[in-house]
Amino acid sequence: MSVILKVEHLAKSFGGVKAVSDVSFEVRAGELKALIGPNGAGKSTCFNMLMGQLKPSSGRVSLDGQDITGHSPRDVWRRGVGRTFQITGTYQSMTVAENVQMALISHHRKIYAFLPRAHLMYRDEALALLALVGMEDQANRACAILAYGDLKRLELAIALAHEPRLLLMDEPTAGMAPRERIALMQLTADIVAERGISVLFTEHDMDVVFAHSHHIMVLNRGELIADGTAAQVRANARVQEVYLGGGTLFAQEGAHA
Numbered sequence: 001m002s003v004i005l006k007v008e009h010l011a012k013s014f015g016g017v018k019a020v021s022d023v024s025f026e027v028r029a030g031e032l033k034a035l036i037g038p039n040g041a042g043k044s045t046c047f048n049m050l051m052g053q054l055k056p057s058s059g060r061v062s063l064d065g066q067d068i069t070g071h072s073p074r075d076v077w078r079r080g081v082g083r084t085f086q087i088t089g090t091y092q093s094m095t096v097a098e099n100v101q102m103a104l105i106s107h108h109r110k111i112y113a114f115l116p117r118a119h120l121m122y123r124d125e126a127l128a129l130l131a132l133v134g135m136e137d138q139a140n141r142a143c144a145i146l147a148y149g150d151l152k153r154l155e156l157a158i159a160l161a162h163e164p165r166l167l168l169m170d171e172p173t174a175g176m177a178p179r180e181r182i183a184l185m186q187l188t189a190d191i192v193a194e195r196g197i198s199v200l201f202t203e204h205d206m207d208v209v210f211a212h213s214h215h216i217m218v219l220n221r222g223e224l225i226a227d228g229t230a231a232q233v234r235a236n237a238r239v240q241e242v243y244l245g246g247g248t249l250f251a252q253e254g255a256h257a
């Protein structure tokens with residue numbers, strides 16, 4: 001599999017705090033990769049540098065071999081890096097389908113406000129994306145009345161409207177019930193397999209991480225202490241040390257091995 005994202009010696013300090021130190025890793029085409037670590041480990045800082053929201057103190061980020069270090073979020077997004085957020089960003093007054101149509105109109109660089117027939121544009125494409133996330137029967141419902149789990153699936157459809165080659169998902173299952181979490185990540189894994197896109201996600205729920213990731217990276221105090229398969233990460237002595245207090249990595253030992 002070809003390398004989509006390459007991160008080399010990435011670092012970010014806030015005053016005296018080294019939030020991210022000398023982090024290097026790769027994400028390959030069609031890979032579902034998790035970035036985990038305790039609170040304050042540097043996951044969000046790392047994500048924000050990949051998306052262009054934060055400029056690294058040092059290091060390099062390349063997408064398809066092209067240096068994108070310090071590029072603006074808009075430029076990174078235009079090059080095919082999508083993102084979903086912990087807090088969903090849908091237009092509440094619109095229907096489910098209209099939200100996806102808006103994303104498609106934006107992706108194709110049309111200006112929504114000046115298009116009198118905007119509500120008809122990309123309707124079929126929007127319905128196809130909603131079918132992909134299992135929401136075609138909710139196309140005409142108002143976003144304001146959607147259940148939280150459905151909003152997260154809609155957000156995934158909106159992100160896919162931009163045809164990302166790499167999707168960054170920041171705690172995609174936060175605030176969801178356990179069964180909904182597994183379902184959302186199963187859906188994400190299916191889309192990764194079907195469309196060949198790559199997904200890098202942060203997550204606190206270890207069941208979600210160990211059930212679905214192809215590879216898992218562990219950050220601790222800004223340093224990358226492991227990068228491997230679920231079995232390799234579980235067996236890593238430093239990871240065990242970091243997680244031993246909470247025991248979260250080992251509660252489901254054997255369940256997904």
Ligand SMILES: Nc1ncnc2c1ncn2[C@@H]1O[C@H](COP(=O)(O)OP(=O)(O)OP(=O)(O)O)[C@@H](O)[C@H]1O
Nearest residue numbers: 014017018019037038039040041042043044045046
């Ligand atoms: N804008 C900032 N100014 C100063 N310090 C910051 C800033 N952003 C993050 N930090 C510090 O950098 C470190 C890493 O924080 P970060 O939010 O990246 O961790 P995280 O792994 O995403 O944590 P969480 O799981 O709690 O979201 C922490 O010590 C945090 O206090």
